[in-house]
Amino acid sequence: MAVTNTGIVERTIVGVNESDLFLDSEATSVTTNTGIVERSIVGVHDANFVRPLGDELITDGGFDAEGVQLITNGDFSNGAANWNLGAGWSIDGGIATIDGTQTSSSQLGSSVISVISGRNYKVVVNVISTSSGFRLYDDSGVISYGLSVGENVFYITATSSSYQLSPLGLSGTTGSIDNVSVKEVGQDWSLGTGWGIGDGKAVSDGSENKAISQNVSFNPSTLKINFEVSDLTQGSVRLFVNKPAFTQVLQATSNGSYEATVSVSSGANNMYFYSTSSFIGSIDNVSVKEMLVTRESTTTNTGIVERAITGLNESVAFRQDTRTNLITQSEAFDNAYYAKIRSTISTDQIVSPDGTQNADKFIEDSALGTKLLWTQDEVVSIGNVITWSVFAKKGERDWVLLKDTNAGNFSGYFDLENGVVGSTTSLDSSKIEDLGSGWYRCSITYTSTTTTARGRLYLADANNGESYQGNETSGLYIYGAQLEQSSYATSYIPTSGTAVTVDSNSTSVVNNTGIVERPVTGVNASDALFPDNTDSTIVNISDTIIPLLTALEARATTFENREGTQNILINLQKC
Numbered sequence: 001m002a003v004t005n006t007g008i009v010e011r012t013i014v015g016v017n018e019s020d021l022f023l024d025s026e027a028t029s030v031t032t033n034t035g036i037v038e039r040s041i042v043g044v045h046d047a048n049f050v051r052p053l054g055d056e057l058i059t060d061g062g063f064d065a066e067g068v069q070l071i072t073n074g075d076f077s078n079g080a081a082n083w084n085l086g087a088g089w090s091i092d093g094g095i096a097t098i099d100g101t102q103t104s105s106s107q108l109g110s111s112v113i114s115v116i117s118g119r120n121y122k123v124v125v126n127v128i129s130t131s132s133g134f135r136l137y138d139d140s141g142v143i144s145y146g147l148s149v150g151e152n153v154f155y156i157t158a159t160s161s162s163y164q165l166s167p168l169g170l171s172g173t174t175g176s177i178d179n180v181s182v183k184e185v186g187q188d189w190s191l192g193t194g195w196g197i198g199d200g201k202a203v204s205d206g207s208e209n210k211a212i213s214q215n216v217s218f219n220p221s222t223l224k225i226n227f228e229v230s231d232l233t234q235g236s237v238r239l240f241v242n243k244p245a246f247t248q249v250l251q252a253t254s255n256g257s258y259e260a261t262v263s264v265s266s267g268a269n270n271m272y273f274y275s276t277s278s279f280i281g282s283i284d285n286v287s288v289k290e291m292l293v294t295r296e297s298t299t300t301n302t303g304i305v306e307r308a309i310t311g312l313n314e315s316v317a318f319r320q321d322t323r324t325n326l327i328t329q330s331e332a333f334d335n336a337y338y339a340k341i342r343s344t345i346s347t348d349q350i351v352s353p354d355g356t357q358n359a360d361k362f363i364e365d366s367a368l369g370t371k372l373l374w375t376q377d378e379v380v381s382i383g384n385v386i387t388w389s390v391f392a393k394k395g396e397r398d399w400v401l402l403k404d405t406n407a408g409n410f411s412g413y414f415d416l417e418n419g420v421v422g423s424t425t426s427l428d429s430s431k432i433e434d435l436g437s438g439w440y441r442c443s444i445t446y447t448s449t450t451t452t453a454r455g456r457l458y459l460a461d462a463n464n465g466e467s468y469q470g471n472e473t474s475g476l477y478i479y480g481a482q483l484e485q486s487s488y489a490t491s492y493i494p495t496s497g498t499a500v501t502v503d504s505n506s507t508s509v510v511n512n513t514g515i516v517e518r519p520v521t522g523v524n525a526s527d528a529l530f531p532d533n534t535d536s537t538i539v540n541i542s543d544t545i546i547p548l549l550t551a552l553e554a555r556a557t558t559f560e561n562r563e564g565t566q567n568i569l570i571n572l573q574k575c
Helices: 542-558 562-574
Strands: 010-013 040-043 053-056 083-085 089-092 095-099 106-110 120-130 134-138 141-147 150-157 166-169 174-185 195-198 201-205 211-217 221-234 237-242 246-252 256-264 269-275 280-291 303-311 316-319 323-325 339-341 343-350 359-364 368-374 385-393 399-404 410-415 420-424 429-436 439-447 455-460 467-469 475-484 500-502 507-510
Touching: 083 089, 095 106, 120 134, 120 141, 120 195, 120 368, 134 150, 141 150, 150 195, 166 174, 174 368, 201 221, 221 237, 221 246, 237 256, 246 256, 323 475, 339 343, 343 368, 343 475, 359 455, 385 399, 385 455, 399 439, 410 429, 410 439, 420 429, 455 475
Parallel strands: 010 303
Antiparallel strands: 040 303, 053 280, 083 106, 089 095, 095 174, 106 166, 120 150, 120 174, 134 141, 134 166, 195 201, 201 280, 211 269, 221 256, 221 280, 237 246, 237 269, 316 507, 323 500, 339 368, 343 359, 359 475, 368 455, 368 467, 385 439, 385 475, 399 410, 399 455, 410 420, 429 439
């Protein structure tokens, strides 16, 4: 298959606010682009054009998908609702505290939740502080004898249809807890005896010769299968696929990445990982894709076609669909609209993305624990997609955490030093947008599971590090909070006292003016192309100018004004 002049056409605009260039659905732009379009090719490895693959056929091949939150009021934001308080326990300000007055072991018991026997669940308890450690119990007994400060994560297999979780403080123990969570994991896989889910992997304990499997329907085709083996200390694991006959594809006997191709017939389905009775180890990153082309391309000169625009765009108005910022105080973070835990706000500290000194500093206190603020509850619809966003710039702290505990406990960490997304919940989409001058717009998008949404903003000293010892001076800068029923963060809508709706007829104006030029890089300028794809014609006028100069110089002595003639010659030569 001979391929010539292949690639992807891209256009990049420099000097214009990118957020204004991405229009909502059905919107139109009146942008007028002027200048000469020139094209260049930057090299791409030939492998990008070899054996294209179809869509992923495996669900949750990374074993990190989590189900809905099963604990009600796990962040204690609704006081003691759905919790049974033993002696010494109290709940205030989103924190469960035991004061040490109990004379014997005292439990903080959750309400009973429904689970499925034999299924796997991820249990998380965040400990803010403790004098002697907490114990953690469930219906089957002790999960852990020593919960430490920070996030404590456990994986359990349900043994009945109901479940209750109980952190326990011994006699005289003091300390506090926030954010208790129980979610199902591995629900897309069928796990045999000896298999479980732990830390984003499928784990075998070596007790049984059983399988972990997933029902996948294969069309007649050639499949490419990839997976990884880790933590292997003994035994092996074997990969089987229905072709439709039950067939072993390969046997993995050591840690590492594995790849195989296998042809399947009509009606083939199911993929199995069988452990030997002695296999102790894990599998991860399972992928099955159809090979759309099974022979390699003969392409040699391939690349991506790019069109770069330099300069500034003409003033232009952009339209967007109707959106409402549900937050009623989008910039006044010191307002009582925001509840503040172990944190304070210092107003108008630096210049915000709108060019005004109206960005606030979000400052930690000196205590050990989470430092956060949260909005009032805002009404949303169950099943609607929600986006919670804020503009942030690093100060002494580089990390910020966005979370919504009402709508389903969705979260995302953001690195303001390097402009990247850190850890997120698997059911949300987290994005970070570089706005220049150290400012980023951070957002999480998720589907609401309740009728209210509550935006929470945390300081963090690292990825997954929202609970730490503060110093009362460190923090970061924030501006422009927005909570909207939308699948992405739309253009910022300021509010001051009430929610604000921007309808489809409103406009945002880009105040940058100038001429748009598109220069070519890496190719001969004479090969430039105009927007209508016709070749440009570059005329070399030197053949016309030189004879003219010669004739004028020869006749110069005949002119009464020789000085004027010489000036004409000089100016022509400059051309």
